Amino acid sequence: MIYIFAIVSIIGIAIVLLFFLLMMVLNIRMLGSIRGNGVRINEKQFPDVYERVVKMSNQMGLKDVPDVFVIQSEGILNAFATRFWGRNMVVLYSEIFDLGREEGKEELDFIIAHELSHVKRRHVWKSILIAPAQFIPFLSQAYSRSCEYTCDREAAYTINDVGAAKRALTILSVGKQVYREVNEDAFVEQIQNESHGAVWISEILSTHPNLPKRVQSVSLFMENAQRPVYKENAGKVAVGVTILGAVLMAAYLAFIGGLILVGTSLGAIFAGLFVDEFDEFGQSSDWAFGESPEEFEGSYDEYDFYNDYEMTDLMIAIYEEDLQAVTELINQDVDLEEQDLYGDTAIMYAVESFDQDILEEVLIAGADPNVLDSYETTPLITAIYSGFYDGAILLLDYGADPAYRDIDGDTAYSLMDVSTEEDLYEALLDE
Template identity: 40%
Template structure:
């Protein structure tokens, strides 16, 4: 239906176009990163989901107005819908409101709804049928102007302070004017708005002009913020807007701040800057997290390759930057796997890549060197010592590689350790030396070699 342009607030279209541009830019910015996509889904899906649940609750619990249920109001809705050119009759529900006076229009999976709070609905029992007609017509105007559908395209902008609120306030002014026009009773329209201010019992006693003067005298930053951060204009301003609609020559008693536009634009720029910075930072964090994940994945792949004896794959992964000191949850490294398998080629590749020879696994605190000694592999032991493995590395019990060689009767290993600086005087927590363990195991020849002072004398 054609709507007289004079009924539409002059800023409604402008705010909507600006909000649409901001929403498109915000969407494009968010789509360039994975975390941005999640943010976009959150700011779009969460409000829609909350609205759908709320509307479903209304349909479950509200009383729907029908030809049998409150027929007078049903007829009013039918007549006003026809006057306003709505191609359908919306569902209208009454809800208990615990004293709250309000009404709103909403959508539920493509179905338009108008909800009236019960205390407001009671106006019909107090001689306020015309005022109630204005309130209902106001909500029908939202449907006629397709405000609810349009908001779906500007959801990102509706999260921004000032801009989304400004568009919403312009829509409210439009709907007030349309409701006054189609009810053909501006006086009832002003009364209907006064009802929202003081209630259904006192609205007739309010001195309207004094009420408007009182509000126009309110000044200050927080008064300004209270208005600009609200989705609805102050009730006195809405009443005065109806007065000026009925009498276009009437001068406004409300003065707009000259700094308002500057403050709004500055706030929007700050929010947008913070928004873009947040997305950029989030993108970098995602890259770091992704890198950490890839590093963890390559570590796991290296450990698997070493455990399976895949030397060429280990070399390939090391060339790709895999961590040569990668360890499993028990502290077992790829180097330990290579030595446990007597794989000198793999051990050499890991050592050349910078593997730490003195790391120990958790359960028995074995190092790469003690594992080589236990395996009897002198070639790998010599290789480890050549890469600065510590021959005097002690575990939490004071056990040394030389004690391991003594316990296993590995005379060749013992000589190799001594040649590389192993200390025969070191003791464990029991006060035993490598000599003591060789004697205890019955390796007397080896014990003489390990007797403190003998290596130096030799």
């Protein structure tokens, strides 16, 4: 389906070509290093091993003998088949190749024959062709495991030595020193004894079957003798997978929750950087866009908060909490009920200042304690909303109406959860 999409889509063709180009570049880089630094086996280099490679290649019907290289493996036991510019290659890690020097000639033959079988069955080229299967969970790994079973069987058939085949596979599990001491029956029995969800998940995500299964598969294919066939305990696997699934789901949800929390926090930070904020004077703060607080100083003439809000001199004095200026302006008989741009009078400024002395000075001068602002709210309700309870008591003393109902339906009584003026006084004193 992916290839069909690529054929009918220009973008799809470009993606497929880019994918294959990337694979080719990575492959050339790796294999170029192997051919440049590895030791190539031929008539002059390890001729005894080369002779066996030629013999097994002819036995399998290969048209050309693949190039075989040995590379330093730093203790890793491995081998693989690949292609380089149309030439088939088999790469042996040095730890595996050492078997041929340490009385493990038959085991080494099995490993070489296994890789030659990959070449014969064109598994490398097929893997490239079915590369889109990588996008389907577990599918490409399942195909790869099937290829490994096939090559194990063909290699055992080619060398005609099932014992060497099983020992070679055991080497991959325990190493090349003690593999002859491993009890084959006990090893294969692990298929059943080690039935766990973790083991099952590990295998289905792997390109190779578990080694006890490979040993059992070769044995059943090559030997006529009746042997016990071990299988995984489906019940244990199901329970294990269920538990692991629950743990992984919990971890996933926690991870998603963490991402959301981090994203929200970062969003709040960036919002704080780029939202046009206002400082305590109501002036636009553009510091996030380059202006520093120092650059902003002295620019109040440009952003005249007092004039913009049409504040009177008395309002300015109250806002600045200058009791002496408030007293002097009141003595000059200023209009206590003059409103600013938003309908607030001096008494509302006094309530919002939380300064009881200034509020009392304004009330003594005769300011209306029941005046309404643009939100149809009285100074008393504003004081209670703001938590200025001493100011609320002072307003009541000067005739504020506790029964007035604002646009939200609240009164001073309802806000303090009382029903009488006496109870209201007590509630405010308690606060």
